[in-house]
Amino acid sequence: MAYSDQLQLPSYLDHPPEIAARIEELRTQPLVMSVEGLTREFEGASTPVLALSDVSFEIRRREFISVIGPSGCGKSTLVRILAGLDYPTSGVARLDGKPVTGPGADRGMVFQGYTLFPWLTVKKNVMFGLKMKGVASSRAERTALEWLDLVGLADFAEHYPAQLSGGMKQRVAIARALANEPRILLMDEPFGALDAQTRASMQAHLLRIWERVDVTVLFITHDLDEAVYLSDRIVVLGARPGRILEIIDVPVNRPRVSDQFLSAHFLATKKRLEELINHPETFEKQGSGKITAAA
């Protein structure tokens, strides 16, 4: 049998008291975003391709929620719809109760590719959103420097993006999105292009920022460790069509530290994700009862 079966892992549904308390507390937070029956069809070569099928979930204030799934499960489509860069065939995404109809400054986004403006210095990149809003230069500059300080790049304010490493670029991108004070920060596999070490330090860095800043995060990833390490909840999508398999409350204490990667609850959660993602067919046959148990 699987190696993991030899470990005495608790059930991922078994929440220690403090975790249970935190989950309860999060559920009482006001709703920031709600995703209601999102379906997205693309024109295929012969038949339409169903990228997302009836996806619904809610995001509460100060929550860190991850969306995970195999490639082709529509997680990028989902985040693009939430950002307003794509539109659903049916269903609606609401921010503070208002339907999303297009991109806007209230939903900040960090992309997988490097999307800093190469002709602007790091500081001016962070000032971009504020300038679009019409904030006076001097105030925008002060704000930008504060955010750069928060992501540890104050010394690089006058550099151009081309002079930064991949990890630094993504930190600037995070600062740029947060400087706009969005209601929610959408992150589409932001560390996907980074090497393993940089990725690990960026994850820790992101958690530190999230702890210090009042922001809700929706984080897309295909990395199981990353999802468990960062999130309060994980939305697991299955592929073809992209649909929700399960929404998991992560039974790991905060603040998170990298030691927890080997804790029993961490591993139990990861094992569950692995089952869902790598063997969705066997899982759905054998364990469909568990989904209802989790829901």
Place this chain on the structure above:
Amino acid sequence: MIEPASEAARAATPHAIRRPGPGLWAVRQPLNQRARLLAGTLAFAIPFLLWCAISYVPFLWHPLVLVKDAGDTSVPGTYAYLDVGQRVERDVFEARNRQLASAGKQIATGERVNPIYLQAPHEVGRALYTAFTTAPERAGDSWLHESLLQSCKVIFWGFFWSALLGVPLGILAGTFSLVSRLFEPFVDFVRYMPAPVFGALAVTIFGLADEPKIAIIFVGTFFQMVLVVANTTRSVEAPLLHAAQTLGASNRQLLWHVVIPSALPRLFRDMRILIGWAWTYLVVAELIGEKSGLSAFIYQQQRYRHFDNVYAAIIIIGFIGFVTDQVLAALGRYMFPWESGNTALSRLARGVRRVLPARLGFAGTA
């Protein structure tokens, strides 16, 4: 290195340290500084040396004979027209000498030369100076510097109007599908009409002075420019636009704060290429209506068979084009520092490094 060089030894012989770099034939690898310089020099030196060789080495080509002494001209024959100063085929020259020899008369002498259209480097070199100092053969014709100025004026205004209208239209077409759909099909249609066919029309509409010439250059570059600019504008990466939209940029702000600054360095490069096309159309433009400018100068000099001046004028055109392009390239590096990592700071650092003696160990990091 077999044995590690000591600091002192390294300092004493800074050139002894050879970092292994890519070879001369490495695929898509930059050349080292010395090879770059050498190859760049050779790019001009090789054609020049070939020219010298053909001009000065007598047996390399020299298909003609320049007659120095026609010999006894009283002897009749097919080639009796031989005269001093003529350039004749070698066969002709030798046949005439056989005639003269068989008649027992004094034979003709001459030296092997190239055709008049192939001038030697020193002649062209001299012409580069004398062409400016020699008065035109016919009163009322232009001096070389006047022709030159005239050409530059026509190019400038033709390109100016073309860019003034073509760049904004191209940017709009590359940004908004509506504008693209409204203009590009027609522009694409006109683009295939060669600009010179509008020559007669231009003269009829604008008269004989500079205006029709400016119009030809405009027609020749404008339509191409709209399409080139539109395509370049379309090459602005969509993720940048998406990022800006999620930062709250409106459509108008996208155009001014993302599309234009992002496309600008590429557009600048396009303009450098298009200005070369303007020179091509110049030659046609200057020959319609009243001939003017460098083309007229070349045309006249050819009629007087002053081929040294023809070459001089051609070389001057090449030189102006080359210098313009280099100046624009330098200007581009200055205006778009993010393109080359050429920020004010890195420029300063490089400048300082150049001034410092190599011994300080900065040379290796250059």
